[in-house]
Amino acid sequence: KERQTDRQKERKTDRQTDRQTERQTDRQKERKKERQSDRQTERQTDKIESSPTKK
Numbered sequence: 001k002e003r004q005t006d007r008q009k010e011r012k013t014d015r016q017t018d019r020q021t022e023r024q025t026d027r028q029k030e031r032k033k034e035r036q037s038d039r040q041t042e043r044q045t046d047k048i049e050s051s052p053t054k055k
Helices: 001-051
Strands: none
Touching: none
């Protein structure tokens, strides 16, 4: 019986850490996406500002 509860506990912590890592990677992906889109908009505004038609 003791062994079983031990295994269950281990499984539970395993699942928790799995969830945590999943959340972390999700966050990182989101951040990366945000950064990329930010860069894109920056580039676009740069192009617009440097274009001669605006001046």
